[in-house]
Amino acid sequence: MRRILLSLTILAATGAAGAWFVLRPEPLPADALAGLEADAVRGEQVFWAGGCAACHSAEKAEGADRLVLKGGRRFPSPFGTFVAPNISNDPAAGIGTWTALGLANAMLRGVSPEGRHYYPVFPYASYARATLQDVVDLRAFLATLPADPSPSAPHEVAFPYNIRLGLGLWKRLHLDDGWVVAGDLNQAETRGRYLVEALGHCGECHTPRGGLGAMDRNRWLAGAPIPGGKSRFPNLTPAKLTWSEADIVAFLTTGFTPDYDSVGGAMAEVVDGLSHLAPSDRAAIAAYLKRVVPAE
CATH class of the missing domain: 1.10.760 (Cytochrome Bc1 Complex; Chain D, domain 2)
Known part of the structure; x- marks a missing residue:
């Protein structure tokens, strides 16, 4: 009986390790941005092309308020309602402490600074085709924008979609940085x-x-x-x-x-x-x- 239990334990551990290997977040290498220099002026063009304000500013924001990326907009979907987070320069509520590599991992790999999967409502399935230089420039521009202390609201996603580890399989199936129009x-x-x-x-x-x-x-x-x-x-x-x-x-x-x-x-x-x-x-x-x- 003890041999059977030991065998089952080994099989379970092996299966769990295999599942983690398949489903784990995969950030960029630590030296991915080596040699790249940031340009906030170019980053502003990336900001507008990327539609950052359209999701992360307040509803009906106009003028300078469109540069206050406090989050809060709600996006319904068949999987639940997602809420845009605060990506302002606030160090606690926003991304003020993020590095350029942290932003690159989020945009190109859908991985948070804490090593968690982001939901693909954040369009990393598209941003995956962006150049690292553009991400570095964007980070420089975001650092020039106002900080806002508004806390990010949680997504309203029920089981099983609230199990983020499953997004690792979604990425393996669907995350593709190849061009559609060749x-x-x-x-x-x-x-x-x-x-x-x-x-x-x-x-x-x-x-x-x-x-x-x-x-x-x-x-x-x-x-x-x-x-x-x-x-x-x-x-x-x-x-x-x-x-x-x-x-x-x-x-x-x-x-x-x-x-x-x-x-x-x-x-x-x-x-x-x-x-x-x-x-x-x-x-x-x-x-x-x-x-x-x-x-x-």
Whole structure:
């Protein structure tokens, strides 16, 4: 009997060790950012391209208040309601003590400074394609923004989705830093791909998802239901978005469609962020969208 119990104990320990190996968080190497120098001016462009204010500022924040990243916005989903955390420069409530490597682990690997998995509602499935230089620059810019002491609210996620260790398996199945639109792209299209697929994380809203919440890359940007709502994020592929590149650029700059309708909802904040970018970046996004595979 003691031999049987010992064997079962060894098997259980081996199984637990194997499960931990598969499900464990995998941060970047400690020297991943070696040789990179931060530039806060470039980081501001990364900030606006990445849509940080659209999730982490207060609801309906305008002007300078959009730079106060106190968190608190609620995002319903089939898995529960997620609450945007405070990522202001506050050392206790926010990320004031984070290093650039800590931010890189969060954005590219979905791993917290404490070594825990983040939920993919934080769009690291897209940010995984971002360059380390952009993350270093972004960290420098975030350090210039106001600190806010508002505590982050917990996510409202029930069992089994509240078991974060299971996210290790989700990452192994779905975390992919490869480009969706491949092929021979010109310089503008390549830049647009980076802005759309990586920093802008446009697919997170505009791409349908499977049962485990991963983006369906076979229907990239084909439109998707708005969680908790009755409408849909629109189809951005050429099958539906038939505007000219000039029309797309104008929309991303002013928020007005070719029919003189105005942007609303969450997209208004996206346009506000993109309006801070260089005109060539908005043109690059338009060029890229014309290269996306049409999807009805």
